[in-house]
Amino acid sequence: xxxxxxxxxxxxxxxxxxxxxxxxxxxxxxxxxxxxxxxxxxxxxxxxxxxxxxxxxxxxxxxxxxxxxxxxxxxxxxxxxxxxxxxxxxxxxxxxxxxxxxxxxxxxxxxxxxxxxxxxxxxxxxxxxxxxxxxxxxxxxxxxxxxxxxxxxxxxxxxxxxxxxxxxxxxxxxxxxxxxxxxxxxxxxxxxxxxxxxxxxxxxxxxxxxxxxxxxxxxxxxxxxxxxxxxxxxxxxxxx
Amino acid sequence: xxxxxxxxxxxxxxxxxxxxxxxxxxxxxxxxxxxxxxxxxxxxxxxxxxxxxxxxxxxxxxxxxxxxxxxxxxxxxxxxxxxxxxxxxxxxxxxxxxxxxxxxxxxxxxxxxxxxxxxxxxxxxxxxxxxxxxxxxxxxxxxxxxxxxxxxxxxxxxxxxxxxxxxxxxxxxxxxxxxxxxxxxxxxxxxxxxxxxxxxxxxxxxxxxxxxxxxxxxxxxxxxxxxxxxxxx
Numbered sequence: 001x002x003x004x005x006x007x008x009x010x011x012x013x014x015x016x017x018x019x020x021x022x023x024x025x026x027x028x029x030x031x032x033x034x035x036x037x038x039x040x041x042x043x044x045x046x047x048x049x050x051x052x053x054x055x056x057x058x059x060x061x062x063x064x065x066x067x068x069x070x071x072x073x074x075x076x077x078x079x080x081x082x083x084x085x086x087x088x089x090x091x092x093x094x095x096x097x098x099x100x101x102x103x104x105x106x107x108x109x110x111x112x113x114x115x116x117x118x119x120x121x122x123x124x125x126x127x128x129x130x131x132x133x134x135x136x137x138x139x140x141x142x143x144x145x146x147x148x149x150x151x152x153x154x155x156x157x158x159x160x161x162x163x164x165x166x167x168x169x170x171x172x173x174x175x176x177x178x179x180x181x182x183x184x185x186x187x188x189x190x191x192x193x194x195x196x197x198x199x200x201x202x203x204x205x206x207x208x209x210x211x212x213x214x215x216x217x218x219x220x221x222x223x224x225x226x227x228x229x230x231x232x233x234x235x236x237x238x239x240x
Numbered sequence: 241x242x243x244x245x246x247x248x249x250x251x252x253x254x255x256x257x258x259x260x261x262x263x264x265x266x267x268x269x270x271x272x273x274x275x276x277x278x279x280x281x282x283x284x285x286x287x288x289x290x291x292x293x294x295x296x297x298x299x300x301x302x303x304x305x306x307x308x309x310x311x312x313x314x315x316x317x318x319x320x321x322x323x324x325x326x327x328x329x330x331x332x333x334x335x336x337x338x339x340x341x342x343x344x345x346x347x348x349x350x351x352x353x354x355x356x357x358x359x360x361x362x363x364x365x366x367x368x369x370x371x372x373x374x375x376x377x378x379x380x381x382x383x384x385x386x387x388x389x390x391x392x393x394x395x396x397x398x399x400x401x402x403x404x405x406x407x408x409x410x411x412x413x414x415x416x417x418x419x420x421x422x423x424x425x426x427x428x429x430x431x432x433x434x435x436x437x438x439x440x441x442x443x444x445x446x447x448x449x450x451x452x453x454x455x456x457x458x459x460x461x462x463x464x465x466x467x468x469x470x471x472x473x
Contacts, residue, residue, distance in 0.1 A: 036432070037435035037436035037441070037453070038435065038436070038441060038453035065437075067408065069412075070411065077242065077456065097408065098408075098412075100405045100409075101405075101411065101412035102367065102409060148437075152397065152400045152404060153401060182436040183432075184428060184432040185429050185432050185433045187429070230458075232259075232260060232456070
C-alpha cells in the first residue's frame with residue numbers, strides 16, 4: 001500500500017483512492033500542477049500548504065510569482081491565516097521576487113529573501129531551508145509557486161537544473177513537494193521534458209482536474225479525472 | 241470582502257458584483273485588458289483613469305502608442321478634461337513616444353519622456369513616478385498602454401521582466417495597475433506568460449466584454465458599445 005499524505009483539497013483524496021493507494025498525494029513524491037493561466041494552481045498549492053500546517057507538517061514555501069505580502073493576502077482570501085505558522089517557524093518562506101518591487105525584506109530565521117535572477121542563491125537558500133524544515137519534522141511539505149517567473153528571468157536549461165536540484169533535495173530529505181507551472185510559456189519539447197521529471201502531474205484547465213500518477217512499483221501511469229470548482233473555501237473536487 | 245475600486249465604465253461594476261466584492265476592479269490587483277485591435281482597450285483606460293482622477297486618486301500613465309498631445313486629444317474626444325489633471329499634477333505621464341532625434345519635450349515634474357526602445361530608462365522613470373505619487377500615501381491607479389508596442393520594439397523576455405517589475409512596484413506602492421495587449425500581436429508563449437502575470441483578465445472583442453478571470457468571481461460577460469461618452473456595458 002502506497003503511503004499518502006492528505007491533499008487538503010476536498011474530493012481529491014477520495015478521487016485518488018485505489019487498490020494500491022490510500023488517496024491523496026503519495027508521500028515523498030514530486031507533483032507538477034499545471035494548466036492555462038488563472039485556473040487555480042496557486043490556490044491549490046496554498047491549500048496544500050495550509051492543510052499540512054494544520055496537520056503539524058512544516059512547509060518550505062518558495063514563492064517566485066508573488067511577494068510574501070501578496071502570498072499572505074492571497075491566503076487570507078480563503079481564511080488561511082499563516083501568521084501563526086510563520087511565528088512558530090513551521091512555515092519557512094523563500095521570497096524570490098519582492099526584491100523586484102524595491103521592497104526591503106527583513107530576513108528572519110524562517111523568512112529569507114532571494115532573487116529569481118540569481119538561481120544559485122535560490123538553491124543555497126533552498127538547501128538551508130530544507131535542513132531547517134527537516135529538523136522540525138521529517139514529515140514535511142514543500143511548495144514552489146511557480147516556475148513561471150523563473151522562466152522569465154533565466155534560460156530554460158538553467159531553470160530545469162535548479163528544478164532538478166530542488167526536487168532531489170526535498171525527496172532525499174523525505175519531503176513531499178508540489179510545483180506550479182503555467183502551460184504554454186516555454187517551447188513544447190522543453191515542456192514535455194519538464195512534465196517527465198515528476199512522479200505525479202495534476203492538470204487544472206478551469207473546469208476539469210486530471211491527475212496522472214507514476215508509481216514506482218507500477219509500470220503504467222494511473223489516471224484520475226473529475227471536475228472542480230473554486231469556492232470561497234478554496235478548490236473543491238467533485239466526487240465521482 | 242474584497243475591496244474594489246470603481247472602474248469608471250458604466251455597467252462594469254454591476255457586472256462584477258458578487259457576494260465577496262462590491263464590483264469594479266479589486267483594489268491593488270493587476271489587470272490585463274486584451275483583444276483584437278480597435279476594440280476600445282485604450283478607451284477603457286481613459287475611463288478608468290478619469291474615474292480615479294475625478295475622485296482624488298492620482299494616476300501613473302505610461303503611453304507607448306500615443307504621444308501626450310495625442311492622448312490629450314483622444315481623452316478630450318470623450319469629454320475627459322485631462323488638462324486640468326495635468327495642471328494639478330495628479331496625472332503623471334511617462335511618454336515613451338518621444339523620438340531620440342527630437343529635442344527634449346516640455347518636461348514638468350509630472351510629465352516625463354522616455355523612449356520606446358529603452359525599457360531600462362522606462363523602468364527608472366516608473367520608479368520615480370511611483371515614488372512621486374506615493375508621497376501622498378493614497379491609493380492610486382496606473383495604466384500601461386500598450387505592451388504590444390513595447391514587445392514590438394524590444395526583446396520579448398526583457399519586456400516581460402520590465403512588466404513584472406512594473407506590476408510589482410505598483411502593487412507594492414498600493415496602486416492598481418492595468419496593462420493592455422493586442423491579441424495575437426506576439427507569439428503565443430509570450431501571450432500566455434502575460435496572462436499568467438496578472439490577477440484579472442478582461443477581453444474586449446468589439447461586441448462583448450468578457451471578464452475571463454477576476455479575484456473571487458468566475459467568468460462573466462456582457463455586450464458593450466463604444467459611444468461618445470466611452471464604453472458602456
